[in-house]
Amino acid sequence: MTALLQGRGLGDRLYTFGTTGFALAIPILLAFIAYEIGKAAWPALHTFGWHFLTSSEWDPVNGHFGAAPAIFGTLVSSFVALLIATPLALGVAIFLSEFAPAWLRTPVAFLVDLLAAIPSVVYGLWGIFFLIPLLRDHTMPFLRDTLHLGATPFFTGPAYGPSMLAAGVILAIMALPYISAVSREVLRAVPRSQREAALALGATRWETIRDAVIPNARSGIIGGIILGLGRALGETMAVTMVIGNRPEISASLYAPGYTMASLIANEFSEATTDLHLSALMAVGAVLFAITIIVNAIARWLVWRVARQGVA
Amino acid sequence: MTTVTLQRRPLRRATRRRRGITSGVMVALTYAAAMVATLPLVLILFHVVKLGIGALSIDFFTKMPKPVGEVGGGLANGIVGTLELIAIAALVGLPVGIGAGLYLAEKKTTLLANSVRFLSDVLNGLPSIVMGIFAWQLLVKPIGHFSALAGGVALGAMMIPLVTRTTEEMIRVVPGSLREAALALGYPRWRTSLSVVLRTAMPGIVTGALVAVARIAGETAPLLFTAFGNQFWSTSPMQPIAALPLQIFTYAISPYDDWHALAWAGALVLILLVLLISIAARAATRARYGAAAD
Numbered sequence: 001m002t003a004l005l006q007g008r009g010l011g012d013r014l015y016t017f018g019t020t021g022f023a024l025a026i027p028i029l030l031a032f033i034a035y036e037i038g039k040a041a042w043p044a045l046h047t048f049g050w051h052f053l054t055s056s057e058w059d060p061v062n063g064h065f066g067a068a069p070a071i072f073g074t075l076v077s078s079f080v081a082l083l084i085a086t087p088l089a090l091g092v093a094i095f096l097s098e099f100a101p102a103w104l105r106t107p108v109a110f111l112v113d114l115l116a117a118i119p120s121v122v123y124g125l126w127g128i129f130f131l132i133p134l135l136r137d138h139t140m141p142f143l144r145d146t147l148h149l150g151a152t153p154f155f156t157g158p159a160y161g162p163s164m165l166a167a168g169v170i171l172a173i174m175a176l177p178y179i180s181a182v183s184r185e186v187l188r189a190v191p192r193s194q195r196e197a198a199l200a201l202g203a204t205r206w207e208t209i210r211d212a213v214i215p216n217a218r219s220g221i222i223g224g225i226i227l228g229l230g231r232a233l234g235e236t237m238a239v240t241m242v243i244g245n246r247p248e249i250s251a252s253l254y255a256p257g258y259t260m261a262s263l264i265a266n267e268f269s270e271a272t273t274d275l276h277l278s279a280l281m282a283v284g285a286v287l288f289a290i291t292i293i294v295n296a297i298a299r300w301l302v303w304r305v306a307r308q309g310v311a
Numbered sequence: 312m313t314t315v316t317l318q319r320r321p322l323r324r325a326t327r328r329r330r331g332i333t334s335g336v337m338v339a340l341t342y343a344a345a346m347v348a349t350l351p352l353v354l355i356l357f358h359v360v361k362l363g364i365g366a367l368s369i370d371f372f373t374k375m376p377k378p379v380g381e382v383g384g385g386l387a388n389g390i391v392g393t394l395e396l397i398a399i400a401a402l403v404g405l406p407v408g409i410g411a412g413l414y415l416a417e418k419k420t421t422l423l424a425n426s427v428r429f430l431s432d433v434l435n436g437l438p439s440i441v442m443g444i445f446a447w448q449l450l451v452k453p454i455g456h457f458s459a460l461a462g463g464v465a466l467g468a469m470m471i472p473l474v475t476r477t478t479e480e481m482i483r484v485v486p487g488s489l490r491e492a493a494l495a496l497g498y499p500r501w502r503t504s505l506s507v508v509l510r511t512a513m514p515g516i517v518t519g520a521l522v523a524v525a526r527i528a529g530e531t532a533p534l535l536f537t538a539f540g541n542q543f544w545s546t547s548p549m550q551p552i553a554a555l556p557l558q559i560f561t562y563a564i565s566p567y568d569d570w571h572a573l574a575w576a577g578a579l580v581l582i583l584l585v586l587l588i589s590i591a592a593r594a595a596t597r598a599r600y601g602a603a604a605d
Contacts, residue, residue, distance in 0.1 A: 011502065012499055015504060019410050019417070022411045022413075023423070025471070026411055026430050029434065029471070030437075033442075036448045036449060037444065087344070088344050088348050089348070090344075091341045091344020091348070092341070095341035099342070111353075112348055112349060117525060117526075117586075118529075118582065118585075119530070119578075119581055122559070122582060125563045125574055126358055204333070206334035233438070234438025236438065236440040236531070237560060241560075268444065281444060284441050287438055287441060292436075292437075295432065299429065299433070
């Protein structure tokens with residue numbers, strides 16, 4: 001406290017006190033969110049214990065709540081999203097930091113960044129009226145029948161449209177700008193001398209990227225991917241509009257699913273019993289915990305690279 | 312080592328060829344990735360403009376939504392509601408964010424500053440739906456009904472980490488000599504910080520604030536259980552209020568073609584609003600760099 005009030009005059013003290021207070025507001029807010037949601041989630045977590053995470057029965061009428069299908073859906077849709085978005089985002093990042101001619105660099109970077117500015121609900125609207133029909137009528141039959149992927153358990157069943165696959169594709173588009181922006185930054189932070197040394201040794205342009213640039217940026221790129229994962233895990237509106245909202249676990253990406261965020265979005269304002277409400281709060285608490293862990297790992301990885309870049 | 316390589320080179324002509332081809336293919340693939348990655352944006356903008364422009368008219372901005380089956384009507388209440396929610400959010404988010412940014416810029420590497428910086432990043436990654444149920448628990452449940460205030464607070468809390476980060480960055484680029492000059496002239500530290508450093512950094516901070524506003528303007532999830540939406544005209548902060556993103560959501564999942572058209576028009580207006588704010592942000596940045604160049 002003495003350190004806080006070191007300033008000479010009253011004005012300095014007030015100023016230090018004020019800015020410190022605002023800075024402290026951030027940890028306090030975060031702790032308050034954790035406390036409030038934890039408190040509200042407690043009755044459900046207490047009633048069901050670990051079954052809350054492992055049971056796949058979500059039955060508001062009989063008061064039994066198991067979040068396994070929603071947790072499964074969140075993880076699978078985000079995983080599909082990363083599977084699609086990562087190669088694309090890395091390609092864009094490498095293109096922008098290494099190969100793009102100067103006149104293409106700014107517009108392409110601008111367009112990709114703009115993806116992050118489109119509101120989630122607009123993605124959902126577009127998903128319902130364009131992405132889902134496209135997937136239903138063309139992509140899904142193509143993958144299942146023409147490529148014979150129907151032989152695997154992941155691409156079987158009728159192509160309804162609203163599905164885990166649709167959610168994964170929408171999430172991929174939404175996570176892409178985050179992964180590509182972070183990757184671009186860390187690629188750019190790799191010193192020029194690394195590239196020049198590799199080229200001087202006779203490496204081709206691709207070998208330079210693969211052997212001299214990417215290894216230096218690896219943990220930052222992984223950080224960017226995990227950051228994209230964090231976005232995908234918590235994304236609500238667009239997913240709610242395209243995933244089909246059915247609390248079932250299915251191996252097939254063609255089947256409708258549910259995510260934690262869409263479960264809350266759909267049922268929260270209609271929850272009539274205290275236990276139902278508490279169960280939804282508990283879903284929120286699980287989501288909160290998962291995203292905090294994921295984000296903390298991502299930030300740590302990106303920071304590590306940033307520090308190396310300075311040294 | 313050099314001689315060895317030189318002697319071997321003729322033997323490895325095929326290998327070199329293969330390496331060259333691999334390199335060319337990979338470079339071409341990154342071009343393809345850039346094309347594929349920009350395609351969704353182009354498609355979304357194309358569809359939103361194509362389907363939204365038809366339903367746009369003066370009525371859209373001035374009239375209330377009409378029941379299904381009646382022609383015309385607009386989303387005036389949602390547009391005003393969104394603006395009001397943004398205003399409440401800014402009142403909550405800007406002071407805290409700017410204050411915390413000032414603190415972080417001045418106490419660069421103390422343990423508390425590093426922790427706050429880290430937790431601010433964590434807060435930034437918090438799912439918006441979680442912020443929504445938090446605001447419900449905090450402001451809707453005790454009061455007993457949905458309100459614009461609860462929605463605005465949820466959005467404002469989401470702004471805090473964004474504003475904090477940009478404020479810190481903008482204050483850090485203010486030359487130390489400015490601060491030293493003010494202190495040498497006998498200014499107390501608080502006046503140096505507020506009327507010299509903060510003022511110099513102001514255009515950048517305005518940019519950061521606008522970027523934060525652009526990000527929360529289209530948020531839907533935090534409003535579902537707070538602002539809730541309202542079919543009628545309401546501007547009271549203590550009552551449920553309509554918001555453009557909520558209306559787009561409701562109309563998009565409805566079975567009626569009339570409402571779908573309204574949803575597309577709403578999406579167009581929302582995107583234009585977000586773009587307009589982003590362009591204003593860029594203009595503010597340019598003002599700053601322009602001033603620096605003079």
